[in-house]
Amino acid sequence: MKDYPELDPINDLPEFVPEEKTPKKAEKSSKKKPKKHFFVLKVFVGLLIFTAIFGSLFSYKVLSVSKDVFVGFEGKKASVFDQLKRLILPDNKELKGQAEGRTNILLIGMGGEGHSGAMLTDTIMVASIKYDxxxxxxxxxxxxxxxxxxxxAEDNxxxxxxxxxxxxERKGENQGAITLSKSVSQVTGLPIHYFVRVDFEGFRKVVDSLGGIDVEVERSFIDEQYPTYDFGYQTVSFDKGIQTMDGEKSLQFSRSRHGIVTDEDGGFEGSDFARAARQQRVLxxxxxxxxxxxxxxxxxxxNELVNVLGDHVRTSIEPWExxxxxxxxxxxxxxxxxxxxIDNGKSGLLYSSSRGGAYVLLPRVDDFSQIQDMSENVFEVGESEEDVSxxxxxxxxxxxxxxxxxxxxxxxxxxxxxxxNALTKDYENTVIYTSGDKGKRIVDALQKKFQAKLDTSGQDFSKISRNTVxxxxxxxxxxxxxxxxxLQSLEIEEK
Known part of the structure; x- marks a missing residue:
């Protein structure tokens, strides 16, 4: 058996270094990392808290303003708490009319306080959303x-x-929008699910808050009879092309109804119809x-937009909607x-007349059926403008x-x-031939108009025509x- 040297139990013991403390440099390094991570975490949490506080204050301001803005179709105002609850946990995630495939919003523009005819609606427009x-x-x-x-009207x-x-409005606060909505629904045949009302001052401030807007002016024109704020007249003019407009200029562009076109190409800007088209471009x-x-x-x-909404806009649309x-x-x-x-042009659905000495517009037929048909099929007609020949x-x-x-x-x-002319003259019924899926909605509308048969086989058009297609x-x-x-029934619109 081998002899081992005797060891002093105190002084001769080998040095033992615990693993967690080896090496000492690692100890410093391991302490620095948690401090760095903790600092980043504090900054991140601080930003979250700041964002939450700012967001809460801003949301509360929005909801407080919306308490005045939202009036409901029956004039009922929801509390801030109710609106917050609906915003976070709405009972229904869909808009009114969405289940049926279409939501219709009545847009109302009016003079408001300080304008002649303050309660007369200057703009009446239906914004329709269709869901596929x-x-x-x-x-x-x-x-x-x-x-x-x-x-x-309701007064017979x-x-x-x-x-x-x-x-x-004579019947009570916010009854004006209800009365107008019922009439617009009767004219267009569309259910009106919501309304939005804004006055001239609100519109002007919205555009100014946005820093102005870029609007395409289709033709240059001048209007020497544009109303002033003191009930007089002034001259306003617009140049063809893309123009940057502030609130006042865009309001003038939207309201002008006595414009004289100064372009060589001509055109017409002196009517309510031309004005309506400009209003749509401004929107x-x-x-x-x-x-x-x-x-x-x-x-x-x-923030400025929120303030404008509170002072100049009223709507039946709730915040979550x-x-x-x-x-x-x-x-x-x-x-x-x-x-x-909807106009009284050559292809329009209206014609000019007078009642009691006043200028009015009447439907070309004895009722609003043509307007209702156009309103119902506006998306199909609109698609015809998308290169469907x-x-x-x-x-x-x-x-x-x-x-x-x-x-x-x-x-x-x-x-x-x-x-x-077709290659043969023996067609008893009308047939519609298509070259693909493009214009499907138009095909459906035409098929209904002519009670036509549909051929989607991809027929070569040149083989059914005497003329070059x-x-x-x-x-x-x-x-x-x-x-x-x-055709005889369709030609009513050409009267």
Whole structure:
């Protein structure tokens, strides 16, 4: 057995270094890291707390303002607590009308305090949102109703539609919007789910808060009869092209109704209808600027907009519903809105007349059925403006039928790129040929108008026509003997 040297139990023991303390440099390093991480964590938590406090204060301000802005269709005001509860935990995540496929909002613009005819509506417009459940896509259409349209009212008398708000307000606060909504629904055949009312001052301040808007002026014009704030007149003018406008200039552009076009190409700007079209372009410009990054990251702008809403806007849209609508509008492509003005032009649905010495507009037929049909199908008609080209062929023995149909459909804003004769003249019924899925809604509308058969087999258009069919044609209509009777009912709009 091997001998080992004796060890002093105290002094000769080998040094033992615990693993957790080896090496000492690691000890310093391990202490620094938690301190650094803890500092970052404190900053992060601090930012969260600041954001939460700022967000809560801002949200409370928004909700406090919305207590005045939101009035409901029955004039009932919701408490801040109720609106906050609905904003966080809404009972229904859908807007009114969404389940049926369409939501309609009445937009009301009026002079307000300090303006002549303060309670007369200067702008009456329906903003309609259509939902496609299959694709989850949304479309928006704006339908402008002229203020001189002569309509029946609840007092069993007829009035200009722009006076109904004032008549309704005599019955009680916020009754004006209810009265006007009922009339607009009667005219268009559309249920009105919500309303938004803004006065001139509010509109001007919204545009100024946004830092101005860029609006396309289609033609240069001058208006020497634009009203001043002291009930006189002034001259305003606008140059063709993209113009940056402040609140006052955009209000003048939206309200001018005595414009004289100064372009060589001509045109017309001196009517309520031209004004309605300009108002729709201004709304598009406001939407574009409101959803820009420049606006989204500017708390001062947002704060100013909230203040303007509280002072000048009233609506039946609740805050949680506003959030859904903002999301829809934000995701809409610029320029995708379908715009329609109900007018008395050659292809319009109205005609000018007088009642009691006053200028009024009346429907070309004895009721509002044509306006209702247009309002119901505005998205289908609107799609015809998206390069869906239609060529019409006469497949009957009746001369001039294709020309007649082309003229009629043009007045209804369909894009007709030509007409001619079918290869044969033995079509009893009208047949619609398509070259793909483009224009499906238009095909459906045309099929209904002509009670036509549909051929989606991809027929070569050149083999059914005596004439050259343009390459950009998407739809070919071959008119049969039955088309003549259908055209007679469609031609009412050409009176």
């Amino acid at each position: 459940k299959e694709t989850d896509q949304k479309k928006i259409a704006l339908i402008s109703i002229p203020r001189d349209l002569y309509v029946p 008398r007829n009035h200009k539609i722009n006076s109904l708000f004032s008549i309704g 598009e410009a406001v939407k574009k600027k409101a959803f820009s990054v420049e606006t989204a990251v500017n708390p001062k702008t947002i 506003v959030m859904i609508m903002l999301d829809i509008a934000r995701n809409m492509e610029s320029g995708s809105t379908i715009n329609k003005v 239609i060529f019409i062929l006469n497949g009957s023995e009746t001369d001039g039928l294709a020309n007649e149909a082309a003229s009629t459909l043009k007045t209804q804003e369909y894009k007709i790129n030509g007409f001619g 343009p390459e950009d044609t998407n739809i070919v209509i071959v008119l049969g003997d039955s088309a003549q009777g259908k």
